[in-house]
Amino acid sequence: MKTNTTIKNLPAEQRRAVTVEAVIELAAEKNPASITTAEIAERMQLTQGALFRHFPNKDALWQSVMEWLAAQLLGRIDRVIATTGSPLEALELMFAAHIDFVAKHPGAPRMMFAELQRPDPTAAKAIAQTMLRHYSDRVGKLLAKGMGEGIIDPDLDVAAASVMFIGMVQGLVMQSMIAGDIAVMLGNAKPLFALYARGIKQRNHER
Amino acid sequence: MKTNTTIKNLPAEQRRAVTVEAVIELAAEKNPASITTAEIAERMQLTQGALFRHFPNKDALWQSVMEWLAAQLLGRIDRVIATTGSPLEALELMFAAHIDFVAKHPGAPRMMFAELQRPDPTAAKAIAQTMLRHYSDRVGKLLAKGMGEGIIDPDLDVAAASVMFIGMVQGLVMQSMIAGDIAVMLGNAKPLFALYARGIKQRNHER
DNA sequence: GAAGATAGTAATTGATTACAATCTTTTATG
DNA sequence: CATAAAAGATTGTAATCAATTACTATCTTC
Numbered sequence: 001m002k003t004n005t006t007i008k009n010l011p012a013e014q015r016r017a018v019t020v021e022a023v024i025e026l027a028a029e030k031n032p033a034s035i036t037t038a039e040i041a042e043r044m045q046l047t048q049g050a051l052f053r054h055f056p057n058k059d060a061l062w063q064s065v066m067e068w069l070a071a072q073l074l075g076r077i078d079r080v081i082a083t084t085g086s087p088l089e090a091l092e093l094m095f096a097a098h099i100d101f102v103a104k105h106p107g108a109p110r111m112m113f114a115e116l117q118r119p120d121p122t123a124a125k126a127i128a129q130t131m132l133r134h135y136s137d138r139v140g141k142l143l144a145k146g147m148g149e150g151i152i153d154p155d156l157d158v159a160a161a162s163v164m165f166i167g168m169v170q171g172l173v174m175q176s177m178i179a180g181d182i183a184v185m186l187g188n189a190k191p192l193f194a195l196y197a198r199g200i201k202q203r204n205h206e207r
Numbered sequence: 208m209k210t211n212t213t214i215k216n217l218p219a220e221q222r223r224a225v226t227v228e229a230v231i232e233l234a235a236e237k238n239p240a241s242i243t244t245a246e247i248a249e250r251m252q253l254t255q256g257a258l259f260r261h262f263p264n265k266d267a268l269w270q271s272v273m274e275w276l277a278a279q280l281l282g283r284i285d286r287v288i289a290t291t292g293s294p295l296e297a298l299e300l301m302f303a304a305h306i307d308f309v310a311k312h313p314g315a316p317r318m319m320f321a322e323l324q325r326p327d328p329t330a331a332k333a334i335a336q337t338m339l340r341h342y343s344d345r346v347g348k349l350l351a352k353g354m355g356e357g358i359i360d361p362d363l364d365v366a367a368a369s370v371m372f373i374g375m376v377q378g379l380v381m382q383s384m385i386a387g388d389i390a391v392m393l394g395n396a397k398p399l400f401a402l403y404a405r406g407i408k409q410r411n412h413e414r
Numbered sequence: 415g416a417a418g419a420t421a422g423t424a425a426t427t428g429a430t431t432a433c434a435a436t437c438t439t440t441t442a443t444g
Numbered sequence: 445c446a447t448a449a450a451a452g453a454t455t456g457t458a459a460t461c462a463a464t465t466a467c468t469a470t471c472t473t474c
Contacts, residue, residue, distance in 0.1 A: 015451080031240040031324045037432065050452050052433060110324060116384040117238040117317060132385055153405075157398040163378045164371075164402055170381060171374020177323040178336055191364040195371055198360075199406030216421055216470055244462060257422050259463060420471070431460070438453070444446090 016054050018044060019061065020068045027107025032114040037061075062124040066115060069108050070131035073101055077138060087146035088201070091165070092193055094138070098169055099189045106182050109173045136162045143200070153202050161200055168192055215252075223261050225251060226268065227275045234314025239321040269331040273322060276315050277338035280308055284345060294353035295408070298372070299400055301345065305376055306396045313389050316380045343369045350407070360409050368407055375399055 022043045026035045037058060041048040055061040080093040102109055115128040139162045146152035172185040172192065217225065229250045233242045244265060248255040262268040287300040309316055322335040346369045353359035379392045379399065 030326045031238075031321055033238040033240040036430080038430085047453055048432090049434080049454080053451065058432065113320060113381070113384075114238055114240075116381065119237045129385055132381070157402065160395055160398040160402050163382050163395055163399060164375060165378075166381060167374035167376075167378020168371060169374075170377035171370040171372075174320070174323065174339070174373060174377060175370050178339055188367055188370055191367040192370060195364065195367050195406050199402050218471095219420080222421080243460080245460085254423055255462085256424080256464075260421065265462065415474105417474095418472090421469080423466105423468070425465080425467105427462100427464070429461080429463105431458100433457085433459105435456075436454080438451100440449105440451070442447100442449080 016064060019051065019054065020065050023061065023065045024069070024105050024107040024111065027111045027114075028105070029107075032107070032111045033117075059122060059124065062115075062122070063127065065111060066124045066127040066131070069105075069111060070127055070134075072105075073098065073108070074131065074134055074138075076101055077135070081138065081142070086151075087142040087149065088151055088197060091139070091142050091146075092197070094142070095165070095168070095193050095196075096189065099172065099185055102169065102173065103182055103185055106173075106176070109169065132166070135166065139165045146200075151202055152200050156200055164196065164199075168196060219261055223271060226258065226261065227272050230268065230272045231276070231312050231314040231318065234318050234321075235312070236314075239314070239318050240324075266329055266331065269322075269329075270334065272318060273331045273334040273338070276312075276318060277334055277341075279312075280305065280315070281338065281341055281345075283308055284342070288345065288349070293358075294349040294356065295358055295404060298346070298349050298353075299404070301349070302372070302375070302400050302403075303396065306379065306392055309376065309380065310389055310392055313380075313383070316376065339373070342373065346372045353407075358409055359407050363407055371403065371406075375403060 019040065022040050023032075023035065026032075026039060026043060037051050038048045040061075041051055051061070055064070076097045077094050080097045081090045084090050084093065112128050112132070115122075115125045116132075118125050140158050143152060143156065143158050143161055147154050147156060147158075172188060175188065176182050176185045226247065229247050230239075230242065233239075233246060233250060244258050245255045247268075248258055258268070262271070283304045284301050287304045288297045291297050291300065319335050319339070322329075322332045323339075325332050347365050350359060350363065350365050350368055354361050354363060354365075379395060382395065383389050383392045
C-alpha cells in the first residue's frame with residue numbers, strides 16, 4: 001500500500017511527513033535552493049498558504065527535511081552494518097545501502113550539497129554538517145577495525161579513505177546528473193567499490 | 208600588474224570578463240542558483256541595469272561563466288598532461304592541477320554542480336555536460352594508455368576509475384564545505400591520490 | 415573640439431517570492 | 445446532531461527578482 005499523497009485534511013503529523021516527501025521529490029528535479037513554497041504546495045495538491053499552518057516558516061520546513069534525511073540515511077546504514085562482523089563487508093553493504101537510498105531519493109544528496117553551500121549558519125545546515133560527520137565517523141571506525149584485524153593496509157590514510165568513500169557517492173551522483181539517468185548509479189556501484197577495496201586492502205605477501 | 212576590477216567605463220570585453228570573475232567569486236560564498244544580478248553588480252561597483260548592457264539576459268551571462276570555467280580547467284589540464292609521458296604521473300599532475308584550480312576558484316565546482324541540476328536544457332548546462340565528458344575522456348585515455356604499458360591493472364574498470372577520479376575532487380570539495388575551509392583540500396590531495404594510484408596500479412608479482 | 419559611439423545611472427516595470435489575515439469546509443467528540 | 449477544533453481555501457502584502465526605460469557621462473576619432 002502506497003502512502004497517499006493526494007488526500008486532503010490529513011492530521012498535522014502526516015501532513016508534515018507528506019510535505020517533507022514532496023520537497024525531496026522536487027529536489028530530485030531541480031536545484032533545492034530554488035524550490036518555492038508554491039511548488040511544494042502544488043505537488044501536494046494543496047494551496048500555498050496551507051503549508052504555513054504546519055510549518056512556522058520555510059526554514060523550519062527545510063530543517064524537517066534535513067532531519068528526515070539524516071535519520072533515514074544513518075538509520076539504514078547502521079542497520080546494515082550491524083548484520084556483519086567483517087569491516088570490509090560492512091563497508092560494502094554501507095556503500096550499497098547509501099547508493100540504494102540515493103537512487104530512491106535523488107533529491108537527498110542535492111539537498112545536502114545545497115545546504116552546505118549556504119553562507120549563513122542555519123539549523124538545516126548544522127544538521128547536514130553533523131550528519132556528514134557521523135557518516136565519516138562510521139567509515140573511519142570500520143577502517144580502523146579492519147586495520148586492527150589485518151584485513152586493511154595498516155599504512156592507510158584513514159582520513160583520505162573516508163573522503164574517497166563519500167567522494168564515490170558524489171561521483172556517482174554527478175555521473176547520473178550528466179547522463180540524466182539515475183539508474184546509471186546502480187550499475188556502476190559494484191565495480192566502483194571493488195576499485196575502492198583494492199586500494200585499501202592489506203596486500204597478501206605470502207603468495 | 209593586477210586587473211583593476213573597480214574602474215568604470217571599461218571596454219565591453221573587459222567588463223564581460225570582470226563580470227564572469229565576479230560571478231565565480233560570489234559562487235564561492237553562496238549557492239550559485241541564488242546569486243542575483245543586483246549582487247553581481249554590487250560586487251563590481253556597478254548598477255544592476257548596467258549588466259544588461261553587456262549580456263542580453265542572465266542566462267547569457269551564465270553561459271559565459273561556464274565557457275570560462277571549461278576553457279580554464281581543460282586548458283590547465285591539457286598543459287600539464289603534455290609535460291610527461293607517464294600516464295600515472297600525468298593523472299597525478301592532472302589531479303593536482305584540478306585541485307589547485309578549485310582551491311583558487313571554489314565557486315567553480317559549485318557552478319558546475321548547480322548547472323547540472325537544472326531541469327531545463329539551457330546553454331550553460333550543455334557546456335557543463337560536454338566539459339565533464341571531455342574531462343572523463345582525458346582520464347579514460349590516460350588509464351587506457353597505462354594499461355597498454357603494463358603500469359595499470361589490465362582488469363581495471365575504466366568507467367569506474369573515471370567516476371572515482373571525479374568523485375575524489377567532489378569529495379574534497381564537500382569536505383572543505385563541511386570544514387568551511389578551502390585549505391583542507393590541498394592537504395588531503397596527495398594521500399588521496401596515493402590511495403587512488405594504489406587501487407589502479409598493476410600488481411608486481413615477481414617480488 | 416565637435417560628433418558619434420560606448421558605458422553607466424537611476425527609476426521603474428511586471429512577475430514572483432515568503433508569509434499573513436480572514437473566511438470556509440471537514441473531522442472528531444459528546 | 446450539535447459544536448468546537450483542526451485543516452484548507454481565498455485573498456492580500458511587502459519585498460525582491462530580472463529586465464527595460466530615458467537619460468547622462470565618458471571615451472574615441474577625425
